[in-house]
Amino acid sequence: MKTHFIKLLHYVPMGLLVLLFLSCERDLEDLKPAEFASNPEIFIDGFSAGLNYAAFGASVPTAFDLDKAVSYNNTAASMRFEVPDAGDPRGAYAGGSFFTEVPCDLSPYNALTFWAKATQAADIDVVGFGNDLGESKFQVTILGLAVNTNWKKYIIPIPDPSKLTAERGMFFYSEGPEDEKGYTFWIDELKFENLGTIAHKQFSILNGEENVETAFVGVTKSISGLSASVNLPDGVNQKVFAASAYFTFQSSDPSIATVDAAGQVAVVGGPGTAAITAKVGSEEAQGSLTLESMGNFEQAPVPDKAPEDVISLFSDTYSNVPVNYYNGYWAPYQTTLSADFEVNGDHILHYTDFNFVGVEFSSPTVDATAMTHLYMDIYLPNALPSNAQFKIELVNQGAAASAVYSKTITTDQAQQWISIDIPFADFNGLTGTDKLFQIIFVNENGAMSSFYADNIFFYDDGTPPPPLTEPDVPAPTPTVAAVNVTSVYSDAYTAIAGTDFYPNWGQATQVTEVEIQGNKMLKYAGLNYQGIQLAGGQNVSAMTHLHLDFWTANSTALNVFIISTGPVETGIALSVPTTGWVSIDIPLSQFAPVNLNDVIQFKFDGNGDIYLDNIYFRK
Amino acid sequence: MKTKNITFKLTFFAAWLLTISFFGCKPDDFQKLDERNWSLVWSDEFDAAAGTLPDAAKWAFDLGTGEGGWGNAELQNYINNPENISLDGEGNLVITALRNGNGFTSARIKTQGLFAQKYGRFEARLITPYGPGLWPAFWMLGENILTSPWPQCGEIDIMELRGQEPHIISGTIHGPGYSGGNPITKQYALVNNRFDADYHIYAVEWDENKIDFFVDDFLYQRIERNDPPGEWVYDQPFFMILNVAVGGNYVGFPTSETPFPQKMVVDYVRVYKEVK
Numbered sequence: 001m002k003t004h005f006i007k008l009l010h011y012v013p014m015g016l017l018v019l020l021f022l023s024c025e026r027d028l029e030d031l032k033p034a035e036f037a038s039n040p041e042i043f044i045d046g047f048s049a050g051l052n053y054a055a056f057g058a059s060v061p062t063a064f065d066l067d068k069a070v071s072y073n074n075t076a077a078s079m080r081f082e083v084p085d086a087g088d089p090r091g092a093y094a095g096g097s098f099f100t101e102v103p104c105d106l107s108p109y110n111a112l113t114f115w116a117k118a119t120q121a122a123d124i125d126v127v128g129f130g131n132d133l134g135e136s137k138f139q140v141t142i143l144g145l146a147v148n149t150n151w152k153k154y155i156i157p158i159p160d161p162s163k164l165t166a167e168r169g170m171f172f173y174s175e176g177p178e179d180e181k182g183y184t185f186w187i188d189e190l191k192f193e194n195l196g197t198i199a200h201k202q203f204s205i206l207n208g209e210e211n212v213e214t215a216f217v218g219v220t221k222s223i224s225g226l227s228a229s230v231n232l233p234d235g236v237n238q239k240v241f242a243a244s245a246y247f248t249f250q251s252s253d254p255s256i257a258t259v260d261a262a263g264q265v266a267v268v269g270g271p272g273t274a275a276i277t278a279k280v281g282s283e284e285a286q287g288s289l290t291l292e293s294m295g296n297f298e299q300a301p302v303p304d305k306a307p308e309d310v311i312s313l314f315s316d317t318y319s320n321v322p323v324n325y326y327n328g329y330w331a332p333y334q335t336t337l338s339a340d341f342e343v344n345g346d347h348i349l350h351y352t353d354f355n356f357v358g359v360e361f362s363s364p365t366v367d368a369t370a371m372t373h374l375y376m377d378i379y380l381p382n383a384l385p386s387n388a389q390f391k392i393e394l395v396n397q398g399a400a401a402s403a404v405y406s407k408t409i410t411t412d413q414a415q416q417w418i419s420i421d422i423p424f425a426d427f428n429g430l431t432g433t434d435k436l437f438q439i440i441f442v443n444e445n446g447a448m449s450s451f452y453a454d455n456i457f458f459y460d461d462g463t464p465p466p467p468l469t470e471p472d473v474p475a476p477t478p479t480v481a482a483v484n485v486t487s488v489y490s491d492a493y494t495a496i497a498g499t500d501f502y503p504n505w506g507q508a509t510q511v512t513e514v515e516i517q518g519n520k521m522l523k524y525a526g527l528n529y530q531g532i533q534l535a536g537g538q539n540v541s542a543m544t545h546l547h548l549d550f551w552t553a554n555s556t557a558l559n560v561f562i563i564s565t566g567p568v569e570t571g572i573a574l575s576v577p578t579t580g581w582v583s584i585d586i587p588l589s590q591f592a593p594v595n596l597n598d599v600i601q602f603k604f605d606g607n608g609d610i611y612l613d614n615i616y617f618r619k
Numbered sequence: 620m621k622t623k624n625i626t627f628k629l630t631f632f633a634a635w636l637l638t639i640s641f642f643g644c645k646p647d648d649f650q651k652l653d654e655r656n657w658s659l660v661w662s663d664e665f666d667a668a669a670g671t672l673p674d675a676a677k678w679a680f681d682l683g684t685g686e687g688g689w690g691n692a693e694l695q696n697y698i699n700n701p702e703n704i705s706l707d708g709e710g711n712l713v714i715t716a717l718r719n720g721n722g723f724t725s726a727r728i729k730t731q732g733l734f735a736q737k738y739g740r741f742e743a744r745l746i747t748p749y750g751p752g753l754w755p756a757f758w759m760l761g762e763n764i765l766t767s768p769w770p771q772c773g774e775i776d777i778m779e780l781r782g783q784e785p786h787i788i789s790g791t792i793h794g795p796g797y798s799g800g801n802p803i804t805k806q807y808a809l810v811n812n813r814f815d816a817d818y819h820i821y822a823v824e825w826d827e828n829k830i831d832f833f834v835d836d837f838l839y840q841r842i843e844r845n846d847p848p849g850e851w852v853y854d855q856p857f858f859m860i861l862n863v864a865v866g867g868n869y870v871g872f873p874t875s876e877t878p879f880p881q882k883m884v885v886d887y888v889r890v891y892k893e894v895k
Contacts, residue, residue, distance in 0.1 A: 196809075196811035196812035196816070197786060197811060197813055199813055200816075200878075231749060231815075233813070235749045235751050235782045235784070236783075236878075237878050
């Protein structure tokens with residue numbers, strides 16, 4: 001259902017396909033200066049002369065053809081349009097424009113009409129006229145034209161025929177597959193008419209809404225939502241989207257805001273108010289934009305963090321990471337609207353009717369583990385009735401609840417930029433920052449009505465992160481084949497049975513089994529010494545190494561012993577503390593004179609908190 | 620206006636499809652009317668200030684939802700709020716149908732008890748509303764309706780229109796044995812134009828022998844005394860009614876696509892007597 005109708009791909013003069021019909025070109029005998037012929041007929045039984053067809057870029061170039069078998073009212077031929085299936089290698093959709101070489105005077109007519117039917121009920125994405133593959137100055141479009149399997153007459157009203165004295169765009173269309181499936185539709189009797197059966201033309205800008213916005217010198221806006229509506233012969237209104245050239249825009253006070261012919265608004269002065277309205281001919285369009293200019297805009301402070309220390313969500317200073325939206329319009333309780341603006345090249349988020357609003361950046365999520373702070377600038381443009389509570393919720397994927405920070409904003413802080421600079425540690429309930437995906441702003445006590453926001457980013461203030469006190473990831477998964485392993489403790493292998501990991505040798509060490517990301521490991525808390533009692537003497541003489549993964553943040557001494565009956569024991573010192581997991585493979589020869597035919601125990605001694613995993617003999 | 624019997628509806632529509640008539644512009648023999656000398660006896664030009672209700676000396680209100688939607692399953696609630704009925708200050712009475720949530724409000728006024736006349740010319744110049752489910756009308760009922768209930772009192776519909784066909788109006792009489800879905804009626808259609816686009820003059824000229832129906836002084840229907848299959852009940856005074864109904868058996872329901880508000884704009888209502 002995508003519509004790409006910009007690029008010209010194939011350009012076929014229709015004169016090659018069809019016989020001569022009425023022409024838009026002037027006849028010599030009635031030549032008059034600066035006046036074009038007004039042939040209303042585009043396709044009746046064939047094409048009018050001088051008509052060209054061009055398929056739009058990335059569309060199926062052969063989607064359009066003449067059909068002599070199917071036509072409205074059994075005439076000689078109709079126009080057939082074959083919409084491709086999704087994934088068709090020839091193109092993603094059917095689309096193109098019919099246009100004349102020499103402009104036509106369409107001012108005597110008030111509508112483009114045609115008969116259409118399709119092989120199935122469907123909504124044609126785009127149909128209209130005024131697309132000349134160039135400026136398309138007077139383009140008119142209907143979006144989602146419903147067709148079905150019966151021939152029906154369709155009417156596309158001309159917003160202001162007096163403008164169309166030299167038009168080249170006669171008809172254009174664009175339609176993608178319906179539910180991934182292609183289909184065919186036909187159009188016949190395509191012509192301009194002057195209908196007395198359509199009435200009550202109305203025009204709208206901004207979709208007919210009366211918008212009021214706060215603004216500053218330098219703010220630019222575009223007047224969009226331009227449409228015309230005409231009542232059809234069946235009493236129902238048909239809305240068409242109309243190009244800006246049909247409209248004449250005006251400002252009630254050009255010293256406050258100006259508007260150009262294309263509907264581009266610029267706030268140039270203030271404080272003061274200017275209303276932007278429009279007319280088509282002498283008819284007032286519904287809808288207006290009232291700009292309440294506060295005068296010169298006070299920019300938020302320019303951030304001074306180094307770009308490499310920043311993950312930015314919204315800023316003109318840094319490159320922003322992908323953000324799904326800055327306002328999720330979360331139904332049904334959110335009232336917050338967005339009226340974002342740009343002033344002197346600086347983009348500002350503007351939230352109005354503020355109760356709460358969410359910013360989401362989940363594709364992908366943001367890993368802010370290297371960052372230490374959340375920073376943002378906010379500005380409350382209205383006076384505060386009382387001290388406000390601006391609550392910020394930070395959400396990490398997988399967390400049970402959002403982490404919360406509330407900032408009190410005193411009444412004297414209104415109408416100035418406020419820098420909010422929060423260490424992650426100050427977010428209550430923040431369990432991780434590795435998969436951040438939402439920030440939610442909440443008007444906690446309802447004291448604010450709206451706010452601007454700028455420079456929302458995470459940054460690293462340069463202080464090293466506090467050392468971990470426990471592993472954040474499991475030990476590496478062993479890769480030695482199981483047949484070459486005699487395992488004592490590992491999730492990766494079947495261990496020898498009957499091992500006691502917490503024998504009472506009078507030690508102070510507390511042994512627990514902990515699980516990190518689904519992987520089990522042993523934790524020795526407050527080590528003095530600790531044994532592992534095997535079930536009888538184990539013969540590991542066929543093995544060559546003892547493997548061990550260990551992790552400790554606070555140990556300064558750690559030795560591992562193998563013990564055979566006697567007891568005969570040998571200790572090997574391990575290098576501690578570690579940076580992350582350390583995997584070690586100790587040749588069994590280093591444990592001599594321990595009898596490798598009769599290993600009965602392990603022992604660890606030293607100090608600190610130790611994590612152990614993947615204790616096995618291998619060859 | 621009344622279509623009491625819903626089972627008549629299908630038959631009625633079918634008949635209408637077959638009998639729709641398009642009249643040309645050229646005068647024909649039918650249009651060679653007898654010379655009449657009409658004398659104005661009653662009129663409302665609606666010239667008072669904007670926002671005022673219609674003159675209470677000339678018009679009374681029908682209010683509420685009527686019994687069974689005024690006998691036709693109409694959806695609107697008639698009220699006498701200036702929002703629904705008032706003068707526009709430019710010489711017009713405006714009756715406005717509004718969509719209020721799931722319901723509709725509109726207005727209906729009548730000369731019952733204030734003015735009625737037997738025979739003569741009754742005319743109004745007005746712009747109709749439009750849109751599926753809109754049902755404007757300029758019509759008359761026998762003044763004896765309280766003692767001779769409808770359809771015995773007689774009904775003369777000078778103009779009514781279905782909003783989904785804004786180019787067609789109907790002129791109709793209902794009487795005993797020919798009422799509801801089975802009246803004597805005729806449509807008049809505009810070619811490449813529609814009645815909501817501009818003012819048109821709707822009139823009947825009525826005497827003891829016939830009732831003639833006109834649009835813009837074009838005679839499109841003559842019903843003579845012997846034409847009705849039942850009794851001729853048009854020898855007594857009738858009063859006039861102006862209303863905009865929404866929904867009902869005659870017109871069907873409005874849809875979500877029906878544009879609201881909808882206005883009937885009445886320039887004047889005039890009644891003449893023949894002076895011999």
